Amino acid sequence: MSESKVAVITGAASGIGRASAHKFAKEGYRVAIMDLNESIRDVGEELRDSGHTCYDFVGDVANEADVSAFIAETEKRYGRIDVLNCNAGIVVVKPLEDTTFEEFSKVAAVNIGGTFLCHKYVLPVMKKQRKGSIVNLGSVSGHVGQTEHAVYGATKGAVISFTRAVAWELAGYNIRVNSVSPGSVDTPMLRSDIQLESTRTGIPFEEVKKLREAEQAFNRWADPSEIAEAIYFLASDSASFVTGSDLLVDCGWVAK
Ligand SMILES: NC(=O)c1ccc[n+]([C@@H]2O[C@H](COP(=O)([O-])OP(=O)(O)OC[C@H]3O[C@@H](n4cnc5c(N)ncnc54)[C@H](O)[C@@H]3O)[C@@H](O)[C@H]2O)c1
Secondary structure, three states: OOOOOEEEEEOOOOHHHHHHHHHHHHOOOEEEEEEOOOOHHHHHHHHHHOOOOEEEEEOOOOOHHHHHHHHHHHHHHHOOOOEEEEOOOOOOOOOHHHOOHHHHHHHHHHHHHHHHHHHHHHHHHHHHHOOEEEEEEOOHHHOOOOOOOHHHHHHHHHHHHHHHHHHHHHHHHOEEEEEEEEOOEOOHHHHHHHHHHHHHHOOOHHHHHHHHHOOOOOOOOEOHHHHHHHHHHHHOHHHOOOOOOEEEEOOOOOOO
C-alpha cells in the first residue's frame, strides 16, 4: 500500500475535481485533495469510509502559503507525488464593461495563478522522482469566443498556453503536462452560470439550459465523471507519448 501512487487534486470539494478524486482513488491512488470550501472534509471522509487513503486540506490555491503547506504535508505523509490535477477554478459571466478590475484579478489569481502556484510547489517533488504527470483544466472558453466570458476565457487560454510551455520545460525530467478542455459539464459552476444568464436576460432557467445543451452534439451536458475519465487517461501511463496537448472533451462544440 505504501508503494501506491499519489494524486494531488485541487478544487475537489465539488464537480469535476470531486469526480476526479473518486476516479483516482478507485484506481488505487492515494489522493491529497484541497479546496477553499470546507466541504472538502466531507469528500475526504467519503473516500476514507470507502477504504481509500486520502488527505484533505482546506486552503486557497491563490495563496502561496496554503499551496506550499499543502504540498509539503502531502510529500511528508506520502513520500511522492505522481499526478497533479489543477481543477480549482471560478467563473465570472458579465458584460465586460460591468466587470470590475477586482473581479478580473480574482478570476486570474485563481484560474491561472493557482495553476502556476501548484506547479511551482509540486515540480521539485516530481523532478526528484524524474517522473510525473500534470493535468490542468482548460475550457472550450479558451478555444472559442463566448459572449460575456472574456475574462474567464482569457484565463483558460492562459492555462492552455502555460501547459504547452511547461511541457517543454519539463520534458527532460520525464514529466508530462497536458490540459483537458471540457464543454458544458453539469456542476454547480455551470448551473450558477446559467442562473446568472437567466436572471440577466429574463429567459427562464430551463430555456437557457436547453440552448446551452445544444452547444454539444449529443444535446446534453457532460457528467463530471466523463471529464474525470479524460483526466485520468492523460495522467496515466496509457498517455505516455502525450505531452503539451489540450484534449477537448466538448462533444463536438469546437469542431462545429
Ligand atoms: N462545469 C463546466 O461546464 C466547465 C467547463 C469547462 C471547464 N471547467 C473547469 O473545470 C474546473 C472545475 O469546475 P467545476 O465545474 O467542477 O466547478 P465547481 O464550482 O463545481 O468546482 C470548483 C471547485 O473549486 C473550488 N475553488 C474555487 N476557488 C478556489 C480556490 N481559490 N482555492 C481552492 N479551491 C477553489 C470550489 O470551492 C469548488 O469546490 C474549473 O477549472 C472550471 O473552470 C468547467
